[in-house]
Amino acid sequence: MPTRHLQHAALLALLASLPGCSNDSPGTTVCGTASCSATDTTTTDASTSTPTTGPALCGNAVVDPGELCDDGDDCDDGVCNLDAYTGKEHCAATCGGLYPNWCGDKAMQAQETCDEGGNTPTCDADCTPVECGDGLLNAPAGEACDDGPANSDAYDDTPDQLACNTTCTGTAPHCGDGICQDTHEDATCVDCTCGDGITSAPETCDDGMTGEPTDTPTCDADCTAVECGDGHHNPTTGEWCDDGNLVDTDECRNNCTTCGDGDLHPGEECDDGNDVDDDACSNACIKPRLVFVTSTLHNGALGGLAGADMQCAAAGMAANPNLPATAWRAWLSDDTGSPSTRFDTTFTGWYQLVDGTPIAKGWSDLTDGNLAAPINLTESAAAPVNPLNAWSNTSPAGTTIGTEHCSKWTNSNLDPDGRLGQVTTTDSAWTDANGMVLNPTVCSAGLHLYCFQNTP
Known part of the structure; x- marks a missing residue:
């Protein structure tokens, strides 16, 4: 007991000798802002005087007994024990809990422009507005990257060090970016x-x-869109050929199909598997269209161009009963129309007599002023009766010649007149018999009609 009393007296004397300390209060000695016990109830380490428990340890960055948090005293990163706004979530100065105000708590502080608790389409996680170039990546705002001042739209030839572009939507242009x-x-x-x-x-x-x-159905192997006529044969898209030209009558048609293999392909009217052009199927796989001169004679009162067409339709039943009446047209012109306006001028197949005799190949050949053979057979393949002339008023080019059209082919009187062609010739006289004294002739005369198949 005497020994322990001496030790206690010596501790009190030591505390009293420390600067700023007094033992005026029984059991407690005040040392600056820290409370120190003057009793011997707190055990001290014989080798050090630093306490091991209690509030005196706030600031050592370790949550000790009696503390709710402890971020230490180093405030360089804004996370420390402090009763002030730093933008970061941090411990209060007393280690008794978090300081209530920080960026991300969804409560606007005076130092903040916005605070939505993290990255949003309008606010960055640092409580500033979204801005490409601020160095803060904000995916909800559509940013794929953000290198701050290093953002660039300049071409980068070092793909291992790519910069973000100036819209923050991707990297700067470089080899490998798909462009x-x-x-x-x-x-x-x-x-x-x-x-x-x-x-x-x-x-x-x-x-x-x-x-x-x-090659695919939508793209050629040369990385261009599929197009018939581009010279690239692409079988995957249904092309049978592609010769790269716009000639529809050569070996490869303008729809990139071939002709002559004996198989009927889309776009072909026929395919007889041979290379005879002027037979029942041309080398472009187009069926011939029939031509004849009517076996019956007609005066100038034909009922107009439409009435003349009906006369050809009636006779056409004998030429080909499988064709509709609308397939036939009369080679006839007046002020209302002519073959150049009423016929299929795009036709490139053969015009043939009903016995298969070729007359002309396509509209262009028909209207060049010369025929391959005269139109001298009727719908039944017989020779026409005299007179061997046909009403026409049509030029070799298929256009209207003049006003000699029997009052638009409605008049059968002696006056007015109508122009005619000669069925026995192959030159331009076949449609306009200029050398004949009786051209034009009276509309009461009985003449033939030239009839052409106009549709397949």
């Missing part, structure tokens, strides 16, 4: 290679795989 930069890249860059599966200018498509150009 061929013509001023910087050539075929050595994958972006400029047809067959890589990436559509890049000047390509209009690219369906290639593993670098191999490929």
Whole structure:
């Protein structure tokens, strides 16, 4: 007991000798802002005087007994024990809990422009408005990257160090971005290679795989859109051929189909599998259209052009009973129309007599002033009766010659007149018999009509 009393007296004397300390209050000694016990109820380490428990440890960055948090005293990053706004979530100065105000708590502080608890389409996580170039990546705002002042739209030839572009939507232009930069890249860059599966200018498509150009139903292997007539034969899109020209009567038609293999393909009217052009199926797989002169004679009162067409339709039943009445047209002109306005002028097949004799190949050949043979057979393949003339008023080019049309083919009187052609000739007289004294002739005369098949 005497020994313990001496030890206690010595501790009190030691505390009293420390600067700023007094033992005026029984059991407690005040040392600055820290409370120190003057009793011997707190055990001290014989080798140090630093307490091991209690509030005196606030600031050591360790949550000790009696503390709710402890971020330490280093405030360089804004996270420390402090009763002030730093923008970061941090412990209060007394280690008794978090300081209530910080960026991300969804409560606007004077130092904040916005606070929505993190990245949103309008607010960055640091409580500032979204801005490309601030160095803060905000995915909800549509940013794919943000390198701050380093953002650039300049071409980058070092793909391992790509900068973010100035819209924060991706990296700066570079080889490998899927776009061929013509001023910087050539075929050595994958972006400029047809067959890589990436559509890049000047390509209009690219369906290639593993670098191999490929034909597909929508894209040619040269990375251009499928088009019949481009000279690229693409079987996957149904092309039988493609000779790259606009000649519809050669080996490859303008719809990229072939003719002469004996099989009927789309776009073909026929395919007889031979190379005889002026037979029942041309080398362009077009059926011939029939021509005849009527076996009956008609005066100038034909009922107009429409009435003349009906006369041809009636006779056409004998030429080909499978054709409709609307398939036939009379080679006749007046002020209301002519073959050049009423016929299929795009026809490129053969015109033939009903016995198969070729007359002309297509509209252009029909109207060049000369026929391959005279139109001298009727609908039943018989020779026509005299007179061997047909009403016409039509030029070799298929146009109206003048006003000699029997009052628009409605008059059968001696006056007025109508112009005619000669059925035995192959020159221009077949449609306009200029050398004949009786051309034009009276509308009361009985003449034949030239009849042409106008549709398939």
